[in-house]
Amino acid sequence: MNSPAATDEPAGPIPGAQPQGPGGGDRGDSDADWAAAARATLAADDAALAARFDRNDDIDALVAARTRAVDALVRAAWSRCIPPGAPLALFAVGGYGRGELFPQSDLDLLVLAATDAQAAHHDAIARLFALLWDAGLPAGHAVRSPAQCTQASAGDITVLTALSEARPLQADAAAVASLDEAIAPRQVWPPRDYFIAKREEQRARHARFDDTSDNLEPNLKEGPGGLRDVQTLRWMALRVLGARGLEPLVALGQLGADEHATIERERRALSRLRYGLHLVAGKREERLRFDHQKTLAARLGHVDNADNLAVEQMMQGFYRSAALVLRINERLLQRFEEQLEGEATPEPLQPGYESRRGYLHATGPAWPGGIDDVFALFAAWAAHPRLRGLHSQTARALAESLPRLPDHCSCDTATRGRFMALLRGTQPVDTLARMARLGVLGRWIPAFARVSGRMQFDLFHVYTVDQHTLAVLRNIAGFASGQPDPRFAIAHEVWPRLRKPELLLLAGLFHDIAKGRGGDHSELGAVDARAFCLAHGLSEGDVALVEWLVRQHLLMSVTAQKQDIGDPGVIHRFATRVADRERLDLLYLLTCADIAGTSPKLWNAWKDRLLADLYTATRLALRRGLEHPPAAAERIAETRAAAQALLLGEGIAAAEIDALFARMPATGFLRGRADAIAWQALALRGVDSRGTAVHARPLPQHAGALEVFVLSPDRDGLFAAIVATLDRLGLAIQQARLLDGPEDNVFDSFEVLPADGQRVVAAGEVERRLQAALANADLDGIRPARRTQPRHLRHFRLVPQVGFDLSGDGRRTVLSLVSTDRPGLLADVTAVLRRQRLRVHDARIATFGERAEDVFQISDERDLPLADPQQQALRDALLACLEGDSSR
Structure with missing residues (x-):
């Protein structure tokens, strides 16, 4: 049970705060007058708090101040409506009980009373909640006895969760104790059952947002890495360990001081965004919709600069906060699981590594000693694909080591070779995704860190640059699976011809890495790619190939979608720029992966066929030789012959086919497909x-x-x-x-x-x-x-x-x-x-x-x-x- 809120006075006078007369009699003013005065008081308080928000006051102080202001109004309404000595108790529950009221937060209240008292005071209770609604405090409420609280909690874990944060507003010690007893673990939801249910609830909630926080209009409260994930940890800490809040977990050894500092910092950052969103939306809004993003960014003090729009700066901050919350959330859930299940017997995997309940754990006491140990960890992870993930102790040690890890420019040839071995090994895309999620890839390639969480304020790119890059790499991994993907007509045929698949992965990794620097990101990214490849010992030919792919990664898309690829001249010009078959194979696969990884709605059968047709026509042009561009007459004859063969297969006589073709435009045979x-x-x-x-x-x-x-x-x-x-x-x-x-x-x-x-x-x-x-x-x-x-x-x-x-x-x-x-x-x-x-x-x-x-x-x-x-x-x-x- 939360302790009562501090008693600081709210900004304005509290209407009707005087004690009632005998039997709950009112002061002279009507309920309508009281509600109007209360509404004005609340509006004045909210305006004062908004001004403090704009002065950049501490967000926790603002949320607590609004809670105190609302507490005062709720208590005054209670005194107005409920007779003195009535056997009723009032609790704030849920977020209100936690003491976190944002400008448009809902208000959840519990009236705790025996069933006979509920009946006796039904009208007074109904009047209380009507009065609160009229005062601008639309309260969600429940009226229950302790036994009813037990029953409701048993049937709905969300009821138990709300009641677990109950804070007494008008309640004596006996009422507090009776509510505590009603929802005690021995009564309902023992710790293990509660943990399993809440973990599954979080998984389902994340799935509703496609398991990513990197959405164009993310939900600050419910989305992955949002405030709900922090609250989930608080609820589990209370039920599993009896700890109120996360700070006590540090002393219990469940949470590092650095982890606690990180999650508190990011919680405050998310809370500030949520408070500001409520202000600019003027209603209960938890999604950072386009309607409000620019206005909120300006209110938070962000200013457009040459590289980043203000809204992009704000959103990058959100995405980075959400990523850190997700990392610590994952670690702490794992530790709660161990607390409940007990330590499992470690299973040796290979020297220096073991599996603990399916999680990869580094056994060295001083792990990691350096970047080589980190690369060895990812190699062990890739070698054991059945692992559930990284053990929380190892994940924490890795996070603490990040500031000390060097980038690739500061390492020797052998260390760079270990990175390339990961790229050439098993599950290279999974490895890169893990390195990105845990912050290692951004340390190894500083340019990747700069685009992590970077969004582009448009509808073409629905992911942040780093998440788009990983989506492109996952598409490439799909090509490598050997299984035909119905989205890509010929990718599974092109992939086996690649001489060095890791070159395509490098091109995918660097193709957008220069976004947000000003200038042409393709040109700047090509420079980065060249330097990286040279540093990692690639041959000059391979370096030039990756550099060309990054520089030209938009060429095939633009050609296919903006030019008439039925025109032999267009094909010849494109083939001349591509120049050889290996470039064509790599560019085709990179283009497919890039477009499909930009937005789920962007890739379709039309784009698939356009690219496949351009690839096929260019391959033919390269085979013919660029010094021999096809003449129009030759192309017409080829298409005519192919179309004639199809019609002959339909049983149409050659003479009729000739007559039909004579009625058709010659340009169709030049630029059209034979089947059409x-x-x-x-x-x-x-x-x-x-x-x-x-x-x-x-x-x-x-x-x-x-x-x-x-x-x-x-x-x-x-x-x-x-x-x-x-x-x-x-x-x-x-x-x-x-x-x-x-x-x-x-x-x-x-x-x-x-x-x-x-x-x-x-x-x-x-x-x-x-x-x-x-x-x-x-x-x-x-x-x-x-x-x-x-x-x-x-x-x-x-x-x-x-x-x-x-x-x-x-x-x-x-x-x-x-x-x-x-x-x-x-x-x-x-x-x-x-x-x-x-x-x-x-x-x-x-x-x-x-x-x-x-x-x-x-x-x-x-x-x-x-x-x-x-x-x-x-x-x-x-x-x-x-x-x-x-x-x-």
Whole structure:
């Protein structure tokens, strides 16, 4: 049971604090008057505390002061409503009982009374809680006898946990003793059962947040490494060891003084964030939502600088605090387990190491003697994959040694060789992840420490830089497993060809390591990678290869998503930059791992096929020789022959195939896939020269992905109508190719995905809706759907950029558009193009988080490039569309 709070006076006068008259009679003011005065007092107290917060007063003092202010109001309300001498006791429980009230914390109260007293004073108790609600103190409450407390606690461990922190507000010693007895371990939840249940509760809670604190909008209270994890340790300490708080555990030998100092420091840092979040949100909010991050960072005194935004500085502090809380939480849970289960007989593993209840323990009395011992520890861990983790004593010794560990620049060749042996050994990615989590990797590579916990305030990168890096490495480990992954079409075929897989791991480790330094992170990271590889004894050829991969790690992604990889010229230019097969293999795998490790929503079947197609085309170009770029006629002949073979397999005669191909645009054979050409040719059968056909088919490897083909006589507004219809169906266009046929028909093909990532639209429904739309004589009547802009996009508004260029053949204007992505963006843009009476001949759609980068080939109604006045008019119209409708 917690002791009563200190009796410091609150900031304002307490209404109705005078004693009641006999029988609980009121003063002259009404309950409404009292509640209004109490609300004003609380508001004044909260305003004074907010001012102290902004002056950077101690956070524990602020939380305690708010608790005292609320205590005074609650006691005054009790005196107003409950008759003197009534056999009732009042306790603060939960966080309020712990004495931690934040500006918007809930208020949990327990009225302890025998059942007959509960009935006798029912109206007075009901009046008490109504009065508190009216006073702005919405209290969660329970009215129980000691026996009812026992029963409720037995059925719900959260009830026991709240009651274990009970603090008497109006209770005598007998009431305190009776509550203590009601929830004693001999009555309910003995220590071992309580520990197991609470540990499982924490695991389940962490799983709700994907077992990581590195979320874009983390939960300060419930998320991994949040305040709840600190509170869980307090609850277990009380139930398992009878210790109130964590400080007594130091004397008991369960917690090191340094560990206690660390977790208290981080608890205060998290508490300050939570207090400030409540202030800026003005409501009970525990998630650091985008809505509040910038405002909170400014209130905490963070200022933008050349390398880091203020919000990024604040979030990095949170992520680092959460990581430290998680480390100590894990160690202390292990020690509680040992306290309950007793010491197990150590199982020798290899010289210097043993297993204690499945945890790796270093046996040397002065371990670690240096960095070599630390590397040996990780080697032993990798050699015994069934281990549950690191023993808490060894983890603490490792943490204490961190400040003394040298970086790689300060070590000899032999020590660097031990690190490379880990990279070339078994489970290298698991080893790197363990080293990162325990702080060793940041000591060995100081640049990695600088990006640990570093977030980027955008929607493209949903993890901190260090966690993204580890996600990339885990993807690489997946390639190495030898098992095909349905997310990556050909990665399992490429991996066995790697000469030295550790070079790919090094490239993955360094590809983003220079984020936040200013300048091009690819260039700066390449310099770091080169220096590191040279220091670790790699050959000049291998050093150059890792350096090139880091410098060019975005090349393949940009080429695939922003350029037309059906164009042989694009393939030749890309192949020229890659230059050889080994670079191509490594770059392909790094690109797949990087995109898939950036956000779970970013990787899809469309990107997988784009990269696979680019890889395959480039490999062919390299085999042919860069001095022999493919001629257009050769590429057309190859695609035509492959498509013809597919159609012959469908039982179509060669003469009919030739007739079908004659009706199709030659450019399709140059830039299209053979299977798409054959599918479109089948769609032409039975359709006359002025007919319309719409076909859709599922794309493999991604639920809901479709390829859509539209054959139609060309007419103005056709593209805008198709886009608007797909938008109304909830489909997002990933790629569009618009080709002019020889009979004044258009051959438009689209690759689409469900815009919300979930709703699947059947191919037949797409065909039906498009057929109906194109049957309209007036295509201008088909408008995009109106939607509310998602909340998170409102905080990532880019300044729109509109650019114009001339196509390579001089026949079209190339429109490039960069803006904030949102539902319906493409439909709105095409509607603008239509209103400007412009024709769209090709489109490349690319989205990176909240950033859309789209490219269109357009002309006027006479099929001529846009003159300067037309370009200016289009720019003005697009900017008005993109900037003027913030509700979309």
